[in-house]
Amino acid sequence: MIYKTNYPSAVGNLLLVAEDESLVGLWIVGQKYFLGTLKEEPVENENLPVFHQTKQWLDDYFAGKRPDIAFLSLKPKGSDFRQIIWDILCQIPYGQVATYGDIAKEAAKRLNKKTMSAQAVGNAIGHNPISIIIPCHRVVGTNGSLTGYAGGIDKKIKLLELEGIDTKAYFVPKTGTAL
Incomplete structure (x- = not known):
């Protein structure tokens, strides 16, 4: 099952998508190829640890800090x-x-x-x-x-x-x- 949540940012609303315990998508809502790698519709669930970690990373990033992506579990789908x-x-x-x-x-x-x-x-x-x-x-x-x-x-x-x-x-x- 895949899950989603939203994050309001300085560049617009972001949609975060996770599968298992990893982030598989982060799109600016309405961007080209929006949700392009998903095979099913994600279910709303903002309470996943990966979403909390990603939102903290984004908070730090938009605050001008330099968060390290090594602290996030990323699993983009692609060739x-x-x-x-x-x-x-x-x-x-x-x-x-x-x-x-x-x-x-x-x-x-x-x-x-x-x-x-x-x-x-x-x-x-x-x-x-x-x-x-x-x-x-x-x-x-x-x-x-x-x-x-x-x-x-x-x-x-x-x-x-x-x-x-x-x-x-x-x-x-x-x-x-x-x-």
């Missing part, structure tokens, strides 16, 4: 390739960014390949089911564009600024499929 990409995202330090190209290079290294498509990486990042905690908002285009956040570019900017990143060094693209 082996997506799991690798999400693991790489977890290595991006608070207050820093990486490019899609950087992540593609690391993924290629882990998969013993010469190269990796930045588009494939972007697709896996876009389908990240545990937003904010698995920090896909910390990924920017090689050219400095703030593209590709399923929760919306405005929310990506807010999260980066919360972490102390000067977003004036980046730009929002005028067109593109990943806006």
Whole structure:
């Protein structure tokens, strides 16, 4: 059985989803791919320990602290390739960014390949089911564009600024499929 609860945040209402004793989803309500990895409708239950731990983590994060994701039990559902990409995202330090190209290079290294498509990486990042905690908002285009956040570019900017990143060094693209 899977369970859900809500968390009001600085970037909008968040939906937390757990299965067993692990977090399997954290979506900004209404974001692209909302509930995309779920096979059944979650049941409301805010009293799970994993939800209390996640809410404390989020309280700390939105208070400008640097909570460690190692204290949370995360089990995002996705292919082996997506799991690798999400693991790489977890290595991006608070207050820093990486490019899609950087992540593609690391993924290629882990998969013993010469190269990796930045588009494939972007697709896996876009389908990240545990937003904010698995920090896909910390990924920017090689050219400095703030593209590709399923929760919306405005929310990506807010999260980066919360972490102390000067977003004036980046730009929002005028067109593109990943806006």
